[in-house]
Amino acid sequence: MNAFTYPDSVDTAGMDVANVSERPLLDVSGVTLQYKTRRHLVTATYRVDFQVFEAERYVLLGPSGCGKSSLLKAVGGFLQPVEGAIRLNGWAVSGPGPDRMMVFQEFDQLPPWKTVKQNVMFPLLASGKATRREAEEKALDCIARVNLSKFADVHPHMLSGGMKQRVAIARAMAMEPDILLMDEPFAALDALTRRKMQEELLQLWDDLRFTVLFVTHSIEEALVVGSRILVLSPHPGQVKAELNCGGYDHHAVGSPDFQDAARRIHAMLFADEVETVKGLRS
Numbered sequence: 161m162n163a164f165t166y167p168d169s170v171d172t173a174g175m176d177v178a179n180v181s182e183r184p185l186l187d188v189s190g191v192t193l194q195y196k197t198r199r200h201l202v203t204a205t206y207r208v209d210f211q212v213f214e215a216e217r218y219v220l221l222g223p224s225g226c227g228k229s230s231l232l233k234a235v236g237g238f239l240q241p242v243e244g245a246i247r248l249n250g251w252a253v254s255g256p257g258p259d260r261m262m263v264f265q266e267f268d269q270l271p272p273w274k275t276v277k278q279n280v281m282f283p284l285l286a287s288g289k290a291t292r293r294e295a296e297e298k299a300l301d302c303i304a305r306v307n308l309s310k311f312a313d314v315h316p317h318m319l320s321g322g323m324k325q326r327v328a329i330a331r332a333m334a335m336e337p338d339i340l341l342m343d344e345p346f347a348a349l350d351a352l353t354r355r356k357m358q359e360e361l362l363q364l365w366d367d368l369r370f371t372v373l374f375v376t377h378s379i380e381e382a383l384v385v386g387s388r389i390l391v392l393s394p395h396p397g398q399v400k401a402e403l404n405c406g407g408y409d410h411h412a413v414g415s416p417d418f419q420d421a422a423r424r425i426h427a428m429l430f431a432d433e434v435e436t437v438k439g440l441r442s
């Protein structure tokens with residue numbers, strides 16, 4: 161497994177390198193993902209390894225096109241690896257399931273003809289996980305947790321982008337998945353709302369201690385949201401490093417320690433490009 165290695169050119173001094181030994185909830189081992197189009201074979205990730213443990217906030221961080229979303233899709237069971245394996249609780253992932261719930265970036269992930277409550281109830285009913293009465297009770301509880309009780313009976317078009325995202329999170333949480341999969345969930349929000357949503361996610365995590373696999377290309381977001389970060393190389397995505405980083409919140413963002421961590425992750429992400437530029441100058 162190469163998840164704990166660093167490129168030679170990167171200074172990792174002071175960064176806490178992950179070292180965990182319990183049984184993982186999610187085990188991604190040597191996963192290569194490819195897309196076959198009529199003309200091309202696109203390799204999205206190459207032999208990626210990582211493990212996620214219960215109650216972790218695990219972040220996949222990397223530049224656009226490095227295969228973050230593809231990895232999330234594969235964990236979700238929507239894309240089969242051409243090489244390697246993905247296991248959840250020791251079982252091979254072979255398709256989508258209610259044990260893995262996705263939250264996307266798009267605002268239109270909620271059917272507009274359903275109210276907030278009906279949206280949250282829907283997967284509970286569709287999966288046969290709850291009776292109508294149980295689903296309603298669970299939905300109202302989850303809606304309250306994301307502070308939307310007053311909006312339970314309105315339709316999504318009456319909500320702001322941030323509120324819609326909270327509904328999507330409530331809908332996923334209601335299913336009590338083993339792992340919540342979040343694909344750049346706040347990327348389409350304005351900066352202030354994005355920050356508020358990150359704080360709310362951390363607050364919700366403090367209350368419920370769920371496991372989340374979170375995709376972002378923002379270093380700052382990764383440091384605030386994550387308890388561990390997997391740093392991926394540009395296309396095709398390969399593991400560059402894995403870092404422990406819990407403990408930063410928005411108050412820490414301007415601190416020298418935070419800035420230093422961000423700077424070193426940036427160097428890691430773009431180490432190859434930096435080398436190239438150096439080469440061009442000499």
Ligand SMILES: Nc1ncnc2c1ncn2[C@@H]1O[C@H](COP(=O)(O)OP(=O)(O)OP(=O)(O)O)[C@@H](O)[C@H]1O
Pocket residue numbers: 195196197202203204222223224225226227228229230231377395
């Ligand atoms: N359906 C598809 N068909 C063909 N190629 C695809 C498909 N989906 C993704 N790819 C390619 O796979 C690679 C990885 O894409 P992916 O969306 O997983 O990256 P990403 O890191 O999530 O990018 P971004 O941050 O821009 O969303 C890219 O080169 C992309 O063009």
